[in-house]
Amino acid sequence: MHHEITAARKIIEEIPEKDRGQVESIEIEVGELAEFTAEELKQSIEDLTGWKVEVKKVISEIQCSCGFIGQANILNRQGHILIYNCPKCKSFAVRPLVGQDIKLKRVVSY
Ligand SMILES: [Zn+2]
Numbered sequence: 710m711h712h713e714i715t716a717a718r719k720i721i722e723e724i725p726e727k728d729r730g731q732v733e734s735i736e737i738e739v740g741e742l743a744e745f746t747a748e749e750l751k752q753s754i755e756d757l758t759g760w761k762v763e764v765k766k767v768i769s770e771i772q773c774s775c776g777f778i779g780q781a782n783i784l785n786r787q788g789h790i791l792i793y794n795c796p797k798c799k800s801f802a803v804r805p806l807v808g809q810d811i812k813l814k815r816v817v818s819y
Contacts, residue, residue, distance in 0.1 A: 716745050720737060740809050768807075781808070
């Protein structure tokens with residue numbers, strides 16, 4: 710619970726303090742393999758600020774030693790522990806290429 714508030718604050722703090730009062734909505738991009746789900750972050754930011762938050766989910770991309778490159782097979786998420794493997798050979802020794810980041814994409818002011 711507290712971790713996602715920290716993540717939400719980090720996003721909020723990317724906007725200069727003097728401008729935060731004028732924000733109407735923001736758009737964030739949340740990777741499928743990020744520590745927090747798009748829904749958790751949206752809720753936390755909205756609770757902290759009252760801004761409208763639009764979320765774009767980013768599909769993951771992993772690289773496996775079997776040669777597979779593509780979307781991770783997500784098995785389970787418990788809190789911010791995410792378990793995923795290669796959908797082709799089921800190996801857990803995969804390297805995430807895309808999908809771990811949370812980014813502020815757009816700020817709409819009044
Ligand atoms: Zn594989």
